[in-house]
Amino acid sequence: MSAEVIAIETIGWAAAVLILVAYVLLSLGKLEARGYVYQWMNVIGAAGFVINSGYNGAIPSAVLNVVWAGIGLFTLTVVWRARKAPLAH
Numbered sequence: 639m640s641a642e643v644i645a646i647e648t649i650g651w652a653a654a655v656l657i658l659v660a661y662v663l664l665s666l667g668k669l670e671a672r673g674y675v676y677q678w679m680n681v682i683g684a685a686g687f688v689i690n691s692g693y694n695g696a697i698p699s700a701v702l703n704v705v706w707a708g709i710g711l712f713t714l715t716v717v718w719r720a721r722k723a724p725l726a727h
Contacts, residue, residue, distance in 0.1 A: 646693045653686025672717050681710035 660679035663669040669676040684707035691699035 646690055649686045650690030653683045653690065656686070657683035672713065674714065674717070677710045677714045677717070681707045681714070684710065 656679050660669065660676055660683065664671060664676055669679075684703040687703040688700050688707065691697075691703065
């Protein structure tokens with residue numbers, strides 16, 4: 639197996655672990671769904687899956703994970719703006 643294939647597989651497995659850990663921590667109440675850590679874990683994990691599935695020609699999986707990362711980035715933007723906005727009195 640080439641170094642390139644090993645790197646791609648490692649990225650894919652790391653992405654899987656990251657997303658699963660995020661879900662477990664969310665389910666156990668250790669992370670908030672609209673929290674930065676949970677969303678970044680999903681965005682980074684999805685990016686890893688895009689790399690792995692794109693390399694392996696699994697286009698539906700790659701597209702799904704582009705959308706998954708997009709949702710995470712959108713949520714991060716919404717949360718950041720809400721926390722940045724001054725409180726209305």
